[in-house]
Amino acid sequence: MGTDWSLHAVAPPVGVAEGVQAALDRVVAQMSQWEAGSDLARFNRAPAGEWHSLPSEFADVVAAGLAIGSASGGAFGIALGELSEAWGFGTAPPSTSLGTALVPAPDGVDFDPATRNIRRRDGALLDLSGIAKGYGVDLAADWLLAQGVRHFLIEVGGELRGEGIRPDGQPWWVDVEVPPSWAGAGWRIALHDLSVATSGDYRRGVEIDGQHYSHSFDPRTGRPIANGVRSVTVVHRQCMMADGWATALTVLGAEAGIMLADERDLAACILANGREHVSRAWSAMLD
Structure with a gap:
């Protein structure tokens, strides 16, 4: 995620740091736009219109992002990857023709939460950087709670x-x-x-x-x-x-x-x- 994390915990078990890191690594492996081998990167490289099955964690983030987008009247989007790339917030330097080349991003994706299947439309690339880091905090926190750690403060890049x-x-x-x-x-x-x-x-x-x-x-x-x-x-x-x-x-x-x-x-x-x-x-x- 391009950042670090910290944990303050009361009576943590042995191996707690490794467990937290594993949870965060899972988010990166599934949802990073910078890791070429991530599920998200492979999805963005695949032809538009093809259906893909998502891991459960990935699907949870997509569902939440779409819900926030709908509730906010479109002020939040998960398919802005093409814009992020054009403006230099992705894996490439900014475009030299931004003033004329940019157009509003489409809704971008079709998603079936029951089957966890997703497909993207032309011109849409997934970008979960506005929500995935927070999910990483939750995933690590849920792992800690499952290990019996009830009292802790976890931070990932300021969240x-x-x-x-x-x-x-x-x-x-x-x-x-x-x-x-x-x-x-x-x-x-x-x-x-x-x-x-x-x-x-x-x-x-x-x-x-x-x-x-x-x-x-x-x-x-x-x-x-x-x-x-x-x-x-x-x-x-x-x-x-x-x-x-x-x-x-x-x-x-x-x-x-x-x-x-x-x-x-x-x-x-x-x-x-x-x-x-x-x-x-x-x-x-x-x-």
Whole structure:
């Protein structure tokens, strides 16, 4: 995933690091767009229109991504791989004709959750980078719980999930990172059987002809966003959902993002245009 991970656990069993690494390796082997031998890479190289059977983990992420895309009115997409490649966020340098070549990505894939079969349409390449890392956190956390580890905090590239409590009886407290030069202070969140993910325009981007472009795309336009959003943080039981929704709300922008977060009862905080915008569920967590 191009990042590292850390774990704080109470009374972990022997071999816990190897078990966590194996869970994360499974996500990479199935869903990485940078590993040529991954299931995702092979799927993207196969001819459009062919049906392929997915491993259960891969299918879970595809189903969640499609659900978030539908619930957000298309603000989240899992078939933006062609755009990612063109803008230099994939395996190739950015295209030299971006201004004229880019068009909005199609819906992209047909997926049957009952059989776990999927096919892509012309012009669509799977890209799960907006949700797979959060799923990796969940997969590792579920493995830990299955081993009897009830109290831990796991972090993968800035996405976190806390289970149980610390040895001193306190919850797992984590500080939310704020963008550089942001005037306000960040939040401190208690992760007691909760996850948190943050999407920010300051983490990744590309410089083309002296102009900086965000790594977050609007699937409806096929272009990087330019809506004033600096970062979005979402707290959710599942890290996969926190990860995916943070991306979707980033695309929607502050006003529409908070409106949808309230409709979906999502705990979300959006930093945009010099202001902090929070959902009702986020405000309720302060009480």
